[in-house]
Each structure stands twice: as C-alpha cells, then as structure tokens.
Amino acid sequence: MAMKRLLLPAIVLCAWFAAASCRREQRRFSEGPGASELHPDPLRASRSDQESLERYAKDAWAISEGQRLFSQMNCSGCHGHGGGGAMGPPLMDSQWLYGSGLSDIERTILAGSARGMPSFKDRLSPQQVWQLVAYVRSLSGHAPSAAAPVRDDHMSVRPPPSRTEPQPPTQQQVD
Amino acid sequence: MEPNYIAGTPYVGATVRYRPGPGGNLGVLTAWDPVRATARWTIKEPFPVWSGALATAGGLVFYGTMDGWFKAIDAKAGTLLWKFKTESGIISQPVSYRGPDGKQYIALLDGVGGWSGIALVAKLDPRDQSAGNGFAYPMAALSNATKKGGAVYVFALP
Numbered sequence: 001m002a003m004k005r006l007l008l009p010a011i012v013l014c015a016w017f018a019a020a021s022c023r024r025e026q027r028r029f030s031e032g033p034g035a036s037e038l039h040p041d042p043l044r045a046s047r048s049d050q051e052s053l054e055r056y057a058k059d060a061w062a063i064s065e066g067q068r069l070f071s072q073m074n075c076s077g078c079h080g081h082g083g084g085g086a087m088g089p090p091l092m093d094s095q096w097l098y099g100s101g102l103s104d105i106e107r108t109i110l111a112g113s114a115r116g117m118p119s120f121k122d123r124l125s126p127q128q129v130w131q132l133v134a135y136v137r138s139l140s141g142h143a144p145s146a147a148a149p150v151r152d153d154h155m156s157v158r159p160p161p162s163r164t165e166p167q168p169p170t171q172q173q174v175d
Numbered sequence: 176m177e178p179n180y181i182a183g184t185p186y187v188g189a190t191v192r193y194r195p196g197p198g199g200n201l202g203v204l205t206a207w208d209p210v211r212a213t214a215r216w217t218i219k220e221p222f223p224v225w226s227g228a229l230a231t232a233g234g235l236v237f238y239g240t241m242d243g244w245f246k247a248i249d250a251k252a253g254t255l256l257w258k259f260k261t262e263s264g265i266i267s268q269p270v271s272y273r274g275p276d277g278k279q280y281i282a283l284l285d286g287v288g289g290w291s292g293i294a295l296v297a298k299l300d301p302r303d304q305s306a307g308n309g310f311a312y313p314m315a316a317l318s319n320a321t322k323k324g325g326a327v328y329v330f331a332l333p
Contacts, residue, residue, distance in 0.1 A: 072179060074179060074187075076190075077178075077184055077186070081305040082306070084300040084303020085300060085303075087185070090300040092302065117183075118183035155192075157305040158304060
C-alpha cells in the first residue's frame with residue numbers, strides 16, 4: 001500500500017526531471033532584455049567604433065556569439081577550429097601579421113588580406129564583426145577571465161580561452 | 176558544425192584530429208609480394224612516408240623520410256644498406272638515370288612541406304589539435320627533427 005501511495009509522486013518527479021534536463025544544455029543565442037544596451041543602433045550610436053570594440057571584447061555574450069560566427073563564416077577552415085592555423089595563420093599565438101589591436105583585427109576582417117583572406121564586409125553587420133573581433137582576441141588569452149569562453153560548442157580541440165595564458169603580441173613581417 | 180558556402184573559404188563540415196596508429200609510428204614502407212598477395216617486409220617510420228619509392232634493377236629500393244633521411248634498402252631482405260641525412264625533409268620522388276658517362280645516378284629533391292608538413296612550414300600552433308586540418312598535432316615533433324629548405328642531391332652508384 002505504501003508503494004502505491006509513492007507511485008504517483010515518483011512518476012511526477014521523474015517527468016519533471018526529464019523535462020528539466022531538456023533545457024539543461026540549451027543556450028540562448030538571441031538578444032534578451034538589456035542586450036539592446038550592447039547593440040546600439042549604428043545610425044544613432046553615440047559611441048565610437050573603438051568604444052564598441054572595447055565593450056564587446058569584455059562581454060561574454062559577444063565573445064560567445066563570435067565563437068559561433070567563427071565556425072559559421074568558415075574562419076575555422078583556414079585558421080583552425082581552435083585558432084591554431086592551417087592555410088591561414090594561427091590566431092592563438094603571439095605573432096600577428098596585420099596588427100593585434102581590436103581595430104586592426106576589425107580592419108582585416110572587413111578588408112581581407114592580399115595573401116588570400118576574402119573580405120567579409122558585405123556578409124556581416126558591424127555588431128557581428130565586433131563579436132568576431134572579441135572572439136579572435138580571446139583566442140590568444142586576452143579576454144577578461146569572467147568573459148572568456150570555458151568550453152567549445154562542439155568537439156573540444158584545445159584548452160579553452162579561459163585557460164589560455166595571455167600571449168604578448170609581436171608584429172611579424174609579411175613575407 | 177554549421178558549414179556555409181562562402182566564396183574563397185574552405186567548405187569543410189568537420190573538425191578533424193589525427194593520432195598515430197597502433198605502434199605509435201605515423202608511417203611505414205611496405206614491400207608487397209604480388210603473387211602471394213602478402214607483405215614481404217615492412218619498415219616503420221616515425222613520420223608519414225610522403226616520398227615515393229624507387230626500385231632499381233640492381234635490387235635496391237630508395238625512399239626518403241620527412242625528417243630528412245634518404246635510405247637505400249636491399250629489395251629482397253628489406254635491410255638498410257645506406258642512409259644520408261639531407262638538410263630538409265623529403266616528400267619528393269627519387270629518380271634514377273644513366274649519365275652521359277654511362278654510370279647510374281640517383282637524383283633527389285629535398286624540401287619538406289605539403290599537408291603533413293604545414294605545421295613546420297607555416298609555424299602552426301599544435302595546442303590546437305585541429306590546426307592544419309588535424310595534421311599539426313601528430314606532426315609537432317617534426318619541427319625539431321628537420322627544417323625548411325630545398326636542394327637537389329645526385330648520388331653515383333658504386
């Protein structure tokens with residue numbers, strides 16, 4: 001009899017756990033309340049480009065969006081899924097060919113390079129470019145620890161940016 | 176993974192990692208007995224054998240390794256007869272020819288590169304195990320074993 005009385009609550013509890021686990025790994029990839037603060041209308045923005053770049057580089061959500069764009073825009077095909085490089089140069093080390101500053105990275109994404117990188121100017125909004133810049137900076141360990149990604153969205157191939165020591169940037173000659 | 180077709184970028188819907196097989200070596204040279212359809216002898220190499228093999232009528236097999244060893248093997252026994260260290264790694268096809276003096280020569284081009292050599296040539300970061308489409312990580316030791324370069328070597332057979 002005691003068993004029967006426990007049966008219904010047990011079923012309810014199991015169903016609740018099952019339903020809750022569906023949402024456990026769900027991550028929000030849309031702008032929530034308060035996000036408009038992070039995405040000012042570019043036409044009415046009072047902030048300069050540089051200010052936006054610096055705000056995005058410190059923002060966990062922006063870096064996470066940049067991580068998604070990094071694979072979606074095929075950046076990973078040339079620069080490696082963790083930024084270790086392939087046809088394109090590595091992005092997780094200390095060596096930079098076209099400047100390591102936020103605006104340098106933005107310019108390279110917008111204009112491409114003479115050595116094969118295409119321009120992404122017409123494929124991304126200014127906000128998406130800033131998100132990508134924020135993620136690229138995090139690859140070499142330069143994101144604040146509170147904002148740096150702690151894991152990949154897919155198969156892990158490298159220690160996450162949160163466990164990457166900051167690599168001091170050095171300028172390399174394009175040969 | 177969400178690959179997109181974007182002109183001028185690679186369309187690859189996979190994250191790739193490579194590991195050495197059983198034994199820990201990345202390469203092996205195998206001599207096949209075509210009649211019995213079995214392997215006659217094998218030589219394990221630490222790196223992939225990216226060069227071609229050259230078999231001569233005199234019973235020699237020549238091949239090069241990515242860490243820069245040019246080797247002559249006894250074609251029947253599979254034993255190492257001679258080896259020579261080149262400046263850079265070898266990924267080319269050795270050729271044999273008869274010179275104007277009537278003697279037999281072996282010519283070889285060294286100069287490491289290709290997909291498996293990209294970690295060394297382009298200074299990729301092996302902390303990312305998918306760097307170089309997965310080849311940088313197992314080939315990380317190549318950077319200490321050889322260097323970039325390129326030269327033609329010609330050897331005279333005795």
